[in-house]
Amino acid sequence: MGEALELDGLTRRFGSITALDGLSFSAPRGQVVGFLGPNGAGKTTTMRAVFGLTDLDAGSVRWSGKAVGASERRRFGYMPEERGLYPAMLLGEQLRYLARLHGLSPRAASRSVAHWLERFELADRFDSRVDALSHGNQQRAQLAAALVHNPELLVLDEPLAGLDPAGIEAIGAVLLEQAHAGACVLFSSHQLDLVEDLCETVVIIDHGRLVAEGTVEGLATGGARRLVVRVEGDRTGNWTARLVGVQVSEVDRGAVRLVLEPGTDSDVVLRAALAAGKVTEFSLERRRLSEVFREAVG
């Protein structure tokens, strides 16, 4: 599937602070894309820019090759970081209202509300005020608000924050389901393990600039090769001292993590380990997303 959402050279300054500094990336349909970056990297500003909620000093947002305008945005769903529903309004009416604002007919809106309340196990809370719902249910309600008009693009700012494992699983399942149905799902999170499980692709930004982009698989296996070696009786990893072209990244209770420089043969390492004692573990390691992230944002 081709790229659906394209951000091109987004720049946004607030006084002397540059929130977005020529940020460009794209996200395809049919995938859940993780949008990562440390606090203050510009994630929320980027998401707001997609919805025209912040003015841009430069750059453009395109959807299916067209500049995004009001009619495109109606087909997008947004879940802002700080949430946003009328606290005193009844849940069902509120979702119905949002569906109507996104262009659904009264009938379609009512059906869609019933569908999503059922899906999030909130059907019995139709007539509850939003502020009477538990935190987890408010989070589900907020996601239902973003989904109620069956959007083509879902932009979710920290949708998993503060949820219990069951809630994370339920919302994660919905995001995957939407992507499989053809939507483009872009979501930010600091829970990198969850992102690794949910996303095929990730985009990492820092200081308003793109620092890494690609499939989780590609990022995990890309870069320098890594080895984990365990030698019986060895707790310190001193046997690595004379190796050339190898860096020790971590020694953890006898498991030595090594980063091999380009051109270094893993056999050299194996021989040195065998010389030190009985080798109980010797494996090539994939990078965790958290390591990719740490490397990317320095």
Add this chain to the structure above:
Amino acid sequence: MIFLVRWVRGRRRRAAGIAGSPNDHELDAQFESTFAEEPTGGLVHRLRSSDVALVAEREIRERLRGRAFRVVTLLLLVVVAGATVIPAITKSTSTAEHVGVVAASKSEIVLVRSVGRAVGARVAVTRFSSPAAAERALRDGTIDLALVGESEILLDSPLSSTDTSARAELARTLSQVVGQERAYASAGLTPAQIAAVSSPRLVPLRSLQPAKPSSPGRSTALIGIILVFVMLTQYNTWTLIGVMEEKSSRVVEVLLAAIRPLQLLAGKVLGIGAVVLAQAGLVVAVALLLGAAVGSDLLTGAAPLVVVTSLLWLVLGYSFFCWVYAAAGSMAERQDQVQTLALPLGLPLIIGYILALTTLSSGSAPIWFQVLGYLPPTAPFAMPALVGLGAVSWWQVVISCIVTVTATVGVARLAAVVYRRAVLRTGRRVGLRELLNQPG
């Protein structure tokens, strides 16, 4: 009203849908087919113009549901009903003067009635066979005064020289007229001559000053101004707090991801405006119906004109102030910020209100007060007062309307700019100057 009907229909449909909800498979099929029926692009285009109506509809529904609205409406109805009914009841009991006549001829009874008409009092005549019987009735309080033949008029208590009550006027005039009748008879005039001299043609009175307005106009203006003040204060506060809450709850981000700021602002203002009109219409309708039922002065003289003027200026006043309050609400994020804004914004209203009340009770409108009638912030109070005092002509009312409408257009445009720039800015309160100087 259309909104209300749509709301009720929507509730019924929803209730029906939930009571007999189809199983998941059916629901999904219906859901999919509904989406398939409605190509999104065309639909979006068709519904864009109704976004403002959707926002207004939500506003109306939420406002009507609120307890504050019901309590205030009930209070207004009680106050207006009281103000309409109580004067009418007290007026009808106080104006009937009971006059006893002793050994009177038919012509004397006719005379008592005509004197009653001349002094503007309704007169009920009771015949007594003896002066003693009339005295008893006076002491009991069943009659106010008694005419004993042509010789004397009996009262229960003496009249003071400053007493201008209907009883005093009736007693004095009756004493004079009966005396004259006796004088004419003793002078030997024939009944025809007596009739000729006792009904001379009156010389007309001409005043250099215009006539003072009737008191029904003034008292109606008083009630009108109080209602305009109460309602403007209530609805302005709704607008202010409503916008602030949308901003502080961040729901504005979700809404503005779908619609434009101006559509959201216009929908809110129109929705609350519709509630203003409905509430004012209800209050006026109840006042008029009650007024007609009890024979109130509300329907006489200048009063109907004052009612129309008050309604007109309620609408114009709301139209002018709502934008100011909405813009102010978009600059605030917390309750305490709203409170610091509410006082300076409310000052023109309070000043206009107090000056209108004091001018109305003084009975004449000085030039400076007439000027206030043309200034949009004070006109909603000054104009009904001026109309109640009969101090303005229709063309002056029209000019004041034009000034307010023109100013409202300007204020609305400025408010839209402030709202658009402020409503998404969170974290710290933004100053008005900073917003207006911002490019874009």
